[in-house]
Amino acid sequence: MTNISLNLGGESNHHPTPTHWKTYFTFSTDHKVIGIQYLATSFIFFLVGGIFAMILRGELVTPESDLIDRTVYNGMFTMHGTVMLFLWTFPSLVGLANYLVPIMIGARDMAFPRLNAAAFWMVPVVGILLMSSFAVPGGPAQAGWWAYPPVSLQNPTGNLINGQVLWLLAVAISGVSSIMGAVNFVTTIVKMRAPGMGFFKMPLFVWAVFSAQIIQLFGLPALTAGAVMLLFDLTVGTGFFNPINGGNPVMFQHYFWFYSHPAVYVIILPIFGIFSEIFPVYSRKPLFGYKVVAISSMLIAVVSAIVWVHHMYVSGTPGWMRLLFMLTTMFVSVPTGIKVFAWVGTIWGGKIKLTTPMLFALGGLIMFVFAGITGIMLSSVPIDVHVNNTYFVVGHFHYVLYGTVTMGMYAAIYHWFPKMTGRMFNEGWGRVHFWLAFIGTNLNFLPMHPLGLQGMLRRVASYAPEYTFWNILASLGAFLLGMSTLPFIFNILVSWLDGEKAPPNPWRAIGLEWLISSPPSVENFEEIPIIISEPYGYGKSEPLTANLENSTMEMVE
Amino acid sequence: MNIRLIVNIFLVMTLGIFITFLSIFIGKQSYSWLPPQAAAESHLIDNLFSFLVTIGAFIFLGVTAAILYSVLFHRARIYDFTDGPHIEGNITLEIIWTAIPIMLVLWIATYSYQVYETIGIQGPGHLLHLHNPLPIQLSLGKKEQEPTATSLDKPLENIDVVAKQWAWIFSYPQQGITSTELHLPSNQRVHLALQSEDVLHGFYIPAFRVKQDIVPGKTIDFEFTPTLIGKYSLTDSQYSGTYFATMEAKVIVQSPEDYDKWLKKAASQSPTAAPNQAATEYAQTHNKNIQLGWKTVPPAAPPVVNFVGDSHL
Numbered sequence: 001m002t003n004i005s006l007n008l009g010g011e012s013n014h015h016p017t018p019t020h021w022k023t024y025f026t027f028s029t030d031h032k033v034i035g036i037q038y039l040a041t042s043f044i045f046f047l048v049g050g051i052f053a054m055i056l057r058g059e060l061v062t063p064e065s066d067l068i069d070r071t072v073y074n075g076m077f078t079m080h081g082t083v084m085l086f087l088w089t090f091p092s093l094v095g096l097a098n099y100l101v102p103i104m105i106g107a108r109d110m111a112f113p114r115l116n117a118a119a120f121w122m123v124p125v126v127g128i129l130l131m132s133s134f135a136v137p138g139g140p141a142q143a144g145w146w147a148y149p150p151v152s153l154q155n156p157t158g159n160l161i162n163g164q165v166l167w168l169l170a171v172a173i174s175g176v177s178s179i180m181g182a183v184n185f186v187t188t189i190v191k192m193r194a195p196g197m198g199f200f201k202m203p204l205f206v207w208a209v210f211s212a213q214i215i216q217l218f219g220l221p222a223l224t225a226g227a228v229m230l231l232f233d234l235t236v237g238t239g240f241f242n243p244i245n246g247g248n249p250v251m252f253q254h255y256f257w258f259y260s261h262p263a264v265y266v267i268i269l270p271i272f273g274i275f276s277e278i279f280p281v282y283s284r285k286p287l288f289g290y291k292v293v294a295i296s297s298m299l300i301a302v303v304s305a306i307v308w309v310h311h312m313y314v315s316g317t318p319g320w321m322r323l324l325f326m327l328t329t330m331f332v333s334v335p336t337g338i339k340v341f342a343w344v345g346t347i348w349g350g351k352i353k354l355t356t357p358m359l360f361a362l363g364g365l366i367m368f369v370f371a372g373i374t375g376i377m378l379s380s381v382p383i384d385v386h387v388n389n390t391y392f393v394v395g396h397f398h399y400v401l402y403g404t405v406t407m408g409m410y411a412a413i414y415h416w417f418p419k420m421t422g423r424m425f426n427e428g429w430g431r432v433h434f435w436l437a438f439i440g441t442n443l444n445f446l447p448m449h450p451l452g453l454q455g456m457l458r459r460v461a462s463y464a465p466e467y468t469f470w471n472i473l474a475s476l477g478a479f480l481l482g483m484s485t486l487p488f489i490f491n492i493l494v495s496w497l498d499g500e501k502a503p504p505n506p507w508r509a510i511g512l513e514w515l516i517s518s519p520p521s522v523e524n525f526e527e528i529p530i531i532i533s534e535p536y537g538y539g540k541s542e543p544l545t546a547n548l549e550n551s552t553m554e555m556v557e
Numbered sequence: 558m559n560i561r562l563i564v565n566i567f568l569v570m571t572l573g574i575f576i577t578f579l580s581i582f583i584g585k586q587s588y589s590w591l592p593p594q595a596a597a598e599s600h601l602i603d604n605l606f607s608f609l610v611t612i613g614a615f616i617f618l619g620v621t622a623a624i625l626y627s628v629l630f631h632r633a634r635i636y637d638f639t640d641g642p643h644i645e646g647n648i649t650l651e652i653i654w655t656a657i658p659i660m661l662v663l664w665i666a667t668y669s670y671q672v673y674e675t676i677g678i679q680g681p682g683h684l685l686h687l688h689n690p691l692p693i694q695l696s697l698g699k700k701e702q703e704p705t706a707t708s709l710d711k712p713l714e715n716i717d718v719v720a721k722q723w724a725w726i727f728s729y730p731q732q733g734i735t736s737t738e739l740h741l742p743s744n745q746r747v748h749l750a751l752q753s754e755d756v757l758h759g760f761y762i763p764a765f766r767v768k769q770d771i772v773p774g775k776t777i778d779f780e781f782t783p784t785l786i787g788k789y790s791l792t793d794s795q796y797s798g799t800y801f802a803t804m805e806a807k808v809i810v811q812s813p814e815d816y817d818k819w820l821k822k823a824a825s826q827s828p829t830a831a832p833n834q835a836a837t838e839y840a841q842t843h844n845k846n847i848q849l850g851w852k853t854v855p856p857a858a859p860p861v862v863n864f865v866g867d868s869h870l
Contacts, residue, residue: 065802065838068849068850069842069849069850069851070799070800070802070838070850070853071799071850071851071852071853072849072850072851074798074799075851137851137852138851138852139850139851139852142798142799142851143796144796148757148795148796149756150755150756150757150773151756151757151796151797151798154756154798154854156851156852156853156854157852243772243773243774248774249757249772249773249774250772283631283641284633284639284640284641285640285641285642285643285644286643286644286645288644288645288646288647289645289646289647289651290645290646291646292646292651314759314768314769314770314794315770315772316769316770316772316775316777319673322673323670323673326666326669326670327666330662330665330666331662333658333662334655334658334659334662337654337658338651338654338655338658340620341620341650341651341654344620344623344624344627345644345646345647345650347624347627347628347631348623348627348631349627349631349641349642349644350627350631350641350642351631351632351633351634351637351639351640351641352627352628352631352632352633353632353633354628354632362624362628365624366620366621366624369616369617369620369621370617373609373613373616373617374613376609376613376665377606377609377610377613380605380609380665380666380669381669381673382601382602382605382669382672382673382676382766383602383605383606383609383669385602385766385767385768386602386606386763386766386767386768388768388794389759389761389768389794389795389796390794449590450590453590453591453592454590454591454592454763455592455761455763455764455790455792457761457792457793457794457802459796459801459802460801460802461802462802462803463802464790464805508638537643538640538641538643539640539641539642539643539644540643
């Protein structure tokens with residue numbers, strides 16, 4: 001499709017009509033529309049999962065099970081984990097990647113636009129399946145987001161259509177959607193980079209998405225297969241994992257974790273990519289050790305495939321297996337540490353501006369270091385024998401999932417909001433949001449560590465009275481976190497509707513996405529850019545492309 | 558060398574020394590975050606944990622200090638929109654911060670491996686039963702003179718453990734009694750045979766630092782050595798359904814004499830039904846007209862055992 005117009009001074013002087021809101025409810029094949037569809041849908045489910053968390057923390061204010069029935073509590077923690085993972089983190093990151101990757105590599109769209117749209121529209125289907133499980137007899141799945149058999153096979157109502165079946169269908173469909181997305185991203189990144197953009201001229205966000213989507217390709221089939229086999233055990237009585245029929249329940253754990261461990265790297269790698277994009281902009285310095293950071297993303301993807309048994313140290317695995325996976329798990333901290341040091345090296349000696357995206361990225365980085373340290377503790381078999389399945393693990397992974405992933409997502413949303421919507425957000429409310437979220441996260445999840453060390457188990461609706469103090473603190477933090485989303489929602493909605501118009505490059509950043517208008521035109525680029533320099537060229541006066549207007553540093557109009 | 562460089566190096570070294578001492582202090586505090594050390598294994602695990610806390614604190618404080626320093630002193634001036642220095646990397650620094658973590662990882666892995674082998678908790682899949690696990694010093698919790706006995710001086714005490722939804726039953730096959738409270742003799746290694754009647758459960762005693770999932774369809778060997786006399790808690794660590802949080806049993810570590818007395822007392826009692834929290838709660842909620850929850854797997858009947866413990870949480 002051609003977009004015939006008079007070139008009156010480059011990409012950035014276009015002011016295309018903003019996309020009509022109805023387009024976001026259609027089967028659009030434009031990666032930018034799909035990206036925003038993913039982001040908006042996933043954020044709604046983030047709030048749903050958040051409400052479930054508020055209910056859980058409400059119950060845990062007191063030691064007794066006195067707020068809701070135990071079956072309701074078990075359904076809540078199962079659905080909290082499931083919704084947060086399959087309907088918030090994965091879709092939001094895919095949405096962000098969808099929006100940014102084609103622009104960052106100088107392409108007009110993804111390799112397979114219709115496959116892209118199809119993959120998105122499966123997400124509301126997954127959402128509807130999971131939400132409808134509250135209405136079926138027996139309620140939603142109550143076996144945790146892991147769905148370990150034999151508990152997940154118990155089906156107290158005896159109905160064929162029950163919460164666990166709907167859960168398994170939802171997870172299988174989510175797997176298909178993700179595999180479709182993975183095929184699309186890997187193909188796009190390999191085949192559709194603009195002329196001049198070799199692999200080592202790609203922005204690190206693209207490297208991160210590339211590594212993450214490769215993991216999806218090799219890992220998801222195992223989860224999908226495990227879910228299908230479990231579904232057969234549950235509905236027709238096969239004996240894959242059901243010990244009554246001769247199956248091995250620990251085998252399910254292998255199928256589950258073979259994907260679900262690398263899955264956490266699928267989640268964290270794009271966040272690392274976001275940090276790598278944000279720190280240079282707000283320090284005005286190149287990313288420290290760009291090539292090494294790029295390679296470490298791929299290395300993490302490779303090593304992530306051989307650590308899964310660290311979730312099964314006490315499951316009934318033999319000693320040699322525990323120790324082998326302990327070594328591989330500890331080893332993954334090396335490329336991860338390299339990135340952390342590289343980010344510190346990036347901001348060190350720069351010209352730092354503490355804007356909202358920078359605050360979220362810095363807060364996310366500090367909380368990630370803490371999470372990484374508790375992760376090393378967990379990787380040690382003797383330590384994990386003590387704290388496995390306690391709140392220590394819950395504290396660890398929430399520092400990662402909220403402290404790093406969600407904070408990183410907020411950083412990304414604020415940073416690219418002007419590009420996506422053509423509007424500026426309110427910086428003051430952004431800072432309020434940051435401080436409430438930072439304090440709330442630490443208040444909510446730090447107390448979980450002493451609780452776990454003292455032996456408080458996870459997934460319990462009631463606990464021994466000696467654990468009350470830390471639980472009250474954690475619940476206060478949770479309610480604060482819940483409140484912290486309000487300034488964000490308010491800021492985004494009001495700014496999107498009525499914010500100051502955004503120039504092409506409000507942050508004076510270097511990157512292909514900053515050379516086009518805010519929001520971009522449908523085809524992204526008038527002319528496909530020809531790349532001539534490496535990314536993050538702060539402090540040099542090298543143009544990024546040979547043909548586009550390379551500097552949009554002045555405020556347009 | 559100019560003064561600025563010397564001052565900077567001095568400041569960094571001072572900060573480094575301060576962080577080192579602070580990390581060591583925090584490492585010492587970490588023992589207080591853990592439950593009392595009631596088994597021979599506990600000490601080894603707590604020492605490993607303290608080691609990891611020390612190193613972790615050092616890394617966290619160091620990285621956070623660097624970030625905070627930058628955020629405070631490397632800020633752009635208010636109207637300065639120009640770029641910072643074009644520094645793309647530093648090979649020496651990158652080699653250092655790759656090599657040191659690799660060495661740390663190898664150190665931590667080796668230390669963890671040694672602890673694992675020493676505690677010898679077993680678990681499934683052991684092709685040969687080690688009749689001589691490495692001896693562990695006992696009774697390190699007491700402040701007075703320790704006996705220097707090791708865990709191998711006496712034969713293993715064998716106890717069978719059955720987990721079901723939602724109760725624990727302990728059988729002492731040599732004495733032919735059953736109980737819902739786990740009594741153990743101090744300073745003697747125990748061997749448990751763990752079984753489940755229905756779903757996955759987890760055998761976990763925080764004070765001992767030991768845990769093992771129980772897999773239905775198998776009997777799993779598990780060993781450890783309780784040392785400190787007292788009352789502790791056994792909980793079900795692997796999610797096992799509706800009333801999983803109620804599955805707690807008391808663990809009583811007694812002197813060998815008191816333990817023998819208890820065994821005889823239990824043998825003299827005829828089996829009665831033990832109080833069971835899951836069964837009690839189920840009976841209360843399922844008699845009501847309005848159900849506030851969803852349908853659940855009903856709890857198994859309360860276990861009928863010789864010795865009925867206090868099941869109050």
